[in-house]
Amino acid sequence: QVRLQExxxxxxxxxxxxxxxxxxxxxxxSSYYWSWIRQPPGKxxxxxxxxxxxxxxxxxxxxxxxxxxxxxxxxxxxxxxxxSVTAADTAVYYCARDLGGSYSxxxxxxxxxxxxxxxx
Amino acid sequence: QPVLTQPPSVSGTPGQRxxxxxxxxGSNIGGNYVYWYQQLPGTAPKLLIxxxxxxxxxxxxxxxxxKSGTSASLAISGLRSEDEADYYCASWDDSQxxxxxxxxxxxxx
Numbered sequence: 001q002v003r004l005q006e007x008x009x010x011x012x013x014x015x016x017x018x019x020x021x022x023x024x025x026x027x028x029x030s031s032y033y034w035s036w037i038r039q040p041p042g043k044x045x046x047x048x049x050x051x052x053x054x055x056x057x058x059x060x061x062x063x064x065x066x067x068x069x070x071x072x073x074x075x076x077x078x079x080x081x082x083x084s085v086t087a088a089d090t091a092v093y094y095c096a097r098d099l100g101g102s103y104s105x106x107x108x109x110x111x112x113x114x115x116x117x118x119x120x
Numbered sequence: 121q122p123v124l125t126q127p128p129s130v131s132g133t134p135g136q137r138x139x140x141x142x143x144x145x146g147s148n149i150g151g152n153y154v155y156w157y158q159q160l161p162g163t164a165p166k167l168l169i170x171x172x173x174x175x176x177x178x179x180x181x182x183x184x185x186x187k188s189g190t191s192a193s194l195a196i197s198g199l200r201s202e203d204e205a206d207y208y209c210a211s212w213d214d215s216q217x218x219x220x221x222x223x224x225x226x227x228x229x
Contacts, residue, residue, distance in 0.1 A: 044122045044208065044220050044221065044222050044223045045157075045165065045208055045210075045220045045223075046220065047210075047217065047218035047219070047220070058216065060217045060218070061215055061216065061217055062217075094164055094165075099170075100212075102212070102216070103152060103212045104152070104153060104155070104170075104171075104212060105155050105210035105211065105212060105218035105219075105220075106155055106167070106170050107157075107165075107167060108167050108176065110164040110165060110166075111164065112163075112164055113164050
């Protein structure tokens with residue numbers, strides 16, 4: 001059974017960088033794609049981007065300039081950095097195993113999600 | 121703003137059949153598969169339908185998906201109280217991004 005667990009600060013100040021980690025157990029990140037998805041309170045889901053174990057990444061064009069996803073295969077973890085945050089970035093952030101990569105929003109295992117609030 | 125359009129809410133009585141629509145365009149649903157996710161209150165989304173009409177192992181056959189042109193739909197037959205949740209459609213868009221629907225809340229009366 002693959003398990004994903006998000007971790008990171010629950011509060012980030014405006015204009016600073018949001019940093020989250022996703023730890024994967026029960027499977028290796030050296031296979032498949034791995035995505036970050038977020039959900040503002042009471043709103044719809046939004047895909048942020050994915051990383052493949054080779055290091056290939058793809059991002060939502062609306063966030064591309066601010067988001068960076070990286071992976072550490074030795075620790076079986078991947079991470080998200082989102083810079084220059086504003087209150088609009090307040091959301092529950094999920095990490096998920098991505099079976100589709102490009103062309104398919106196909107996520108079969110999800111973390112429980114972590115709420116990140118942007119506030120001074 | 122969500123790219124795909126869903127009705128905000130759908131309701132039905134136990135045992136009834138309800139359908140949720142998902143409307144897109146030629147740049148997303150029209151040329152790509154549709155995926156459906158169920159999100160129970162306070163939990164992470166769960167994959168319900170992949171490749172427009174296929175069910176993952178463990179998903180009851182009460183759930184079915186279909187696609188026609190630039191629209192898709194999710195049907196829930198034999199509605200149960202545990203089906204009360206938010207449902208999201210998703211597809212790939214030619215803008216090189218995964219896109220979601222606005223979400224539909226299913227209420228069991």
